[in-house]
Amino acid sequence: MKMNKAYLLLFLGLLTGFHTYAQQPSGSAHYTISGTVTAQKSGETLIGATVRAAGAGTVTNEYGFFSITLPQGTYQLQVSAIGMQSHEEKVTLDRSIRMNVTLRDETLSLEGVTISSSRTDRSITNPLMGVNKLSAADIKNVPALLGERDVLKTIQLLPGIKSAGDGNSGFYVRGGASDQNLILLDDAPVYNASHLLGFFSTFNADAVKNITVYKGDMPAQYGGRLSSVEDIRMNDGNNQQYHVSGGIGLISAKLSVEGPIQQGKSSFLVTARRTYADLFLKLSPDSSINNNKLYFYDLNAKMNYILGDKDRLYFSGYFGRDVLGVQRTFGLDWGNETGTLRWNHLYNDKLFSNTSLIFSNYNYNISVASGANNFNIFSQIRDWHIKEEFDWYLSNRHQIRFGLNSIYHVMRPGEVKPGSATSNFNADLLENRFSWENAAYFSDVWKASKRLNITYGLRFTAFSILGKGDFFHLDDAGNILDTLHYNSGQFVKTYFNPEPRLAFSYQLNATSSVKVSYARNVQNLHLISNSTASNPTDKWVASTNIIRPEIADQFSAGYYKNLWDDTYELTVEAYYKRMQNQIDYRNGADVFINTNAIETELLFGKGRAYGIEWLFKKTAGKFTGWLSYTLSKTQLQVNGINQDQWYNARQDRTHDISIVGTYKLNKKWSFSADWVFYTGDAVTFPSGKYLIDGQVVYYYTKRNDYRMPAYHRLDIGATLQLRQKKKFSSDLVFSIYNVYGRENAYTITFEQSKDDPDRTDAVQTALFKFIPSVSYDFKF
């Protein structure tokens, strides 16, 4: 609480300082240049493009909008964006101007060397240091499993972001658990962003415009998860020309169609991807094979309309599903559906607003039909969300964002229905859970002096748990003492939490800067999962009167340097994160248990994570790539586990190294490779064994006191640009995953030795050795 009071005083102090700055010096008239930056060929808005004039600069927002205010005069306006040729224009500013800037794609010279004056998108003067942005081109340059490029797999090659391992979905950012990452697709949260046990994510990389990753120090407009935000923006659709592109790989086929509805004013984009391996299963004459189902699909559909100078409307939808069926006996399917309607409005040349209406749905279905045992289990989380955000480009010293957010969550945690009247299963319905999450935020990026930028903000959230429902009081052993009944719409409890966000960024000289930041994040949705592989059947549960909101306080410091004429970037960041109300499970917890009182299986404690991250990146030339290294530790302390002592979290990995390289040989060939290495997960291994009912059972002492073996693998890839005609281009992508076939441990289990029943063996299972693949992509 002392922290909050001190912060409030600082905040008030800054506000008063801000008022004096806001007053323009009298005498010189100031005018504003505002508009949108788009790509010439496609009409796509460019996110994060830099717009500069006379030492003042800004960056386009998520909708490509910028606004810059200068005294009357003549200026050279410079606009640049990664992957595009920069643009310079002389502007005479004697009144406020609205200008839309188009940038051309960077061109390839005859030798195949890229010509682009913006060699790096990282300008040391940018106040938002320490934010990782990846464009579609960055994602294309990394070899991928089975030829599928993947946005979420690519970010796992950056420091501080760790993969959950082969066959597992999810990832860990700065020691946080895999449910602590907010994954947004065009503003809509995606609850389970993985297909097929984590081999692929639900994002079709061809349609992704940009992904921005915040590792815990997110600005105030984001909230709801402790460890990170992955803000994924898709292309809107080419509003100049029609294009069809697609491809076929070893596992899946994809197709994308985009084009204008009215040229220059509106466009659409539809992309679809589906696996086709199961079609071969259907061809088999054997009924024990042709009855099986194994596929997933993703479908994205978008439309946007420019309704005049000040307004733009967007519709987007995403539908995806994974289906697994074993004959008629067992079926499992899960999937996300999201829909958003967004309206951009310009109130004036300094005030941009976006209003979003968002719907998001995630559910899974399990069906079992084995003789008289037939039943279905269904579980779902559904959100209705309204968001209003303003970008106020007050002056060149203050760029303000403020807004409101309201989400209504309905969770259907579990419904068991008998498959037929003769089923020997009863219907069992868990109560729905209702909650209402509200947030208001304010943030200012304040250019306090030529070298110092201060970003300060506050996000204030109120999370309300609503009836109708039964809530409980438990004793220390998890037994129910009391059941409280609430009616529909009644407030069970509301958690209020202020989340301050503060960052100081100081430019040391033209090529280097330092940054110090603090952020508090609060999380009210928790993923209940107790297995090594994160299952699609894990449950999302909202805070209750017993499950308190998780809170994380993260302090971080960073040093950023551009080297050798901006061709190299060096980033060093260190962080310390303290987490409260972390959830773990009682010994022997049954998290599949169908009970309204899930809290009987849970224990609560605290966590701490700290580390140092290094990133060295080469951004220009024929050879580009990066080297990333993270040294870190994550621990938890929960009363009731490990004799109340601190223990390593499962995702604690001391060292994590990624080396990525891409070499553009010439116009036809480019090669890529990546090598990853990380210390194994912390695991619990037995300390002894004994016999129960004639069977060997293992004895455990400390939690997560051992390590899995280290993980490392090398992937290589090559892209061959086939004949490129005027309107048609195609390429072949080759890749090999795990080139030297390292058997990386997926699990280690213990069993009686197959040769000698008197001995106990530790058996390691590895999933993938070398997996080659070829895929063909086309575009016209």
Place this chain on the structure above:
Amino acid sequence: MKYIQLGCLLFLAISLLSACQKVIHLDLKPSDQPYVIEGIVTDQPGTCRVLISRTKQFADDNSFQGVSGAEVTLADDAGDTVRLVERGAGVYTDSMFIGATGHRYALQVTVGGKRFTASSTMPSKVTLDSAYIAEEDFFGDATKQLNVMYQDPAGQPDYYKFVEFVNGVQVQQLFVGDDQLTDGKEVTSTLRYFDDKDNKNDVPKIKTGDTIKVNMECIDAAVYKYWSSLESSATGSSQSASPANPVTNIAGGALGYFSAYTLQQKVIIAP
């Protein structure tokens, strides 16, 4: 639920393109060796026994090494106590002791200067209506599996454990269940096990002419918690992220359980 775990395991099995397994060597730190107590009281004569041993180091063999010289007493809720006699190292029995439904039994073991206590209430007996062999087909591989049928009593929580013997050899698999979703229903449960052909020690799959015996145990809630937590986190091959010792109903720091259960058996010949 077991079905979810079964499904995910199958899913994994199908999706594994080039999975491989190998035996590896691990350096496991030795630890203390707590006592292990298995206490059993049933409603059938000659079955009452308590087995006492200690945990062994990982590299030791898997034989049962009983602990002698313990003082083992059983008491019923009327206050009558009986002292069990050691018959073979670590095995303590009483040939006369029979339990009855609804009664609460208390076990007390004093060994090595430590005292352990536990209690268990014998639940009501649910009749094992029938046991039969049915064929199942998983991916073209036909196996015979044992099915048991019983009528779950409505309106009360019931917990079951089954033990399967094929030609006299116990199948090394835990079959435990509750009636959370099947309360009051006629339940058919498949005691499914798979035979790993590489493993010489596995019980081979059921073939025609085999003698199959099934024991049905009606157990109390604490004992069900012991077996289900053992199955999910201590068998060495579980999918649990956090392996841990099963939740025991024995107080004092021993591993193991004390179970008062009703016992029924059926023997059939596989067709």
